[in-house]
Amino acid sequence: MKAGLIQIHSIPTEVEKNVEHGIEMFKDAVEKGADLVVFPELWTCGYYLETFDFLAAVKENDKILEKFQALAKETHTVTVLPLPQKKGEDLYIGLYVIESDGRILAEYQKSFLWGREQNYFVHGKRAYEPLETSVGKIGTLICYDIEFPEPSRILALKGAEIILVPSVWSIPAMNRWHIQLPARALDDTVFVMGINNIEEGAGGCSKVVSPMGEVLAQASDSSEEVLVCEIDMDEIARVREKIPYLKEYDKNLAPAPELR
Template sequence: MKPDSGKVEANQQQAIQMGEQAARDGAHLIVFPELWKTGYHLTKEQFLELAETPAGKTVSLFRELAKKWRTVIVLPFAEKEEDRLYISLAVIENTGELLATYRKSFVWGKEKASFTDGERVYRTIHTSVGNIGVLICYDIEFPEPARLLALQGAELLIVPSVWSFPAESRWDIQLPARALDNTVFLLGVNTVGEGSCGKSKLVAPDGHVLCEAPREETCILLHEIDPSLIGVTRASIPYLADYDQTLLPGGPSREK
């Protein structure tokens, strides 16, 4: 998507149009980028004015659309709780049920002036399209959250983002690296315009990029996922099978 900061109605209409098209094209899972409705380049006061709760109008609308489109939806939004702001997302089942919400746990750079870090707790979410793990943008640059989700059985890591051109090389490195580290699929969904580098991409469990969107154009990126590739990859790259649990904090000691 190409959000226009502060233009919430236009951004929402763009999202609905793209979501409807994706559903018509056969999507069973639809993911929108980070802060797609508000845009990214706003002041704290502007975010406070536009932010909502998980029970607010935006999540409620897309719960109805998930049911109408018969798709699972991962929907980021600016969340307000009293005087605190979070960069959050909702995971909505194709029945319209709100399965989970997640708050970005590592707030990046200038975001710290407006937003608060979410709790650093990572849980795999069971959906009709499989077991997914959700992270937001900067969260994926730390290996531990992705690993914790993979150890809980996540098959697909989903990373809505606003990722900039200066950090483009990291986008191209970190996403395939996290997929390969954990031998899972990974979907990074980025904005275009306003300094974002685009290039939303789906990565296979072996780190191979299966498909990628343009750098500067809006695009519906549609691709099938074959879960059997996880087992095939892990048979030849047994990272998780060989992972030494004694190296985890609190794990059993090597000493005898």
Template sequence: MIQILLIYRFEFSEQFINLVYTAKDVLRLLKVAAIQLQAYPSQRETNINNCIQMVEEAAKQGAELIVLPELWISGYYLSKEEFQLFGEAPTGKTVGLFQDLAKNLGTVLVVPFVEVENEQLFIALAVIETTGEVITTYRKAFLWGREKDIFTPGERVFNPVETSKGKIGVLICADIEFPEPSRILALQGADLIVVPSVWSYGAETRWDIQLPARALDNTVFILGVNTVNEGSCGKSKLVAPNGEVLCEAPRDETSILIHDVDFSLIPKTRIDVPYLDDLDKDLYPATIKTKLPV
């Protein structure tokens, strides 16, 4: 049974907000959804059917940005030969299916897939606009453990993507364990960083620490999206710019986590916690000496 968690923020009074924000900042909300599903190993059609059902339900509940977990279509513990059966180009069948879905539902979708190019495999994702257009793809930069024997890492280039729902950053699983990628995305104006993952029970403490830490480090929202079973700890979560966990899915249950992202919290948090204003950019290479967005 799919559990749907609808959790909404308490809004500040308009009087209070106007003391802090300009009019353009007030109550800019985005309803996001994390699809926490069980990935059945090598069962492509089962995984696709389950995923589509959950995405459609999330859209029915009003989600405007829907994020799937890493390797949802294949499962995690496969051999290289088994993963090769799932390898596709970004123009392949799986992404194409979700292009149609995004257009039909009028949502932005973040869809991880197994990419193949020149016989090399990548853990990748596509960001699909409400029009059905793939506006960017991204390859996981930091591979973990056994992944290094199967996949090729992507280039360590981290650029946010401008969507109709806002400027978002995309990372995959272990990418969030390093402070630099999320910092680079934040300095380029990402308000929300989404992190499709397969995160294990053994690393559960890091999941609980690192997502809030990256959110607070950079005063941005972080949406971590995990699988369940097959050794994954679930607990997909949305974290506020001050590091507060706003909502969290259960540890072991298939769930749709839906929550409003209130972007007006970002400028307020940056007044209280001016990490990025106080950042000494001389400590960083020129590639991330980027002016903090207003």
């Protein structure tokens, strides 16, 4: 299976331009053989915005989803599409998982909010469920969620093979990016893929990490890039034979889903 990570520069508030550019990058990933394509957090609108900007971006969601559902079906590609979401009066940082036949399989809302995000968004439910797809069993987290060990461990205990982490990860925090993604992959013996933005304070370095915690592929820290990496799903079983963390984990110690 080949994964395509879209490291893009999101122009603030320019949803239409960002989507057009994102579609070009999506097609590039598919041409390079990607079976799974993942975009970064809030890529359609940008990160450092105000509430009215996020609300304006949400109004475009239906059209954007229709475009990417059609693309997913046409190219037989599983697509993970982060978008701001509105439920009732509440705004969320969210994403949608689109199967290779164009169906929306699930959505997820970011459960841990970093800093200024708490001024605009509501925490998603701290319930972590992996999803069966045509490329494997995937778990989705968003940015700050991966900085806590419990969500990825819960996903792994429930059978996740790949954990996807769309992000806007800032340059001052890149040391944590380089430590925590490999740590989560090794701790839970799963593939971890971090998909980051560039510009607007984000540090790029989107990466694919193996169940051994080894970085298999990494994008630059400052340029747009379509990073396509082939992964061997059988590696999970081989690593777990050598490093039986999950087998020997005392499930009585598992945190409650609420993580309180």
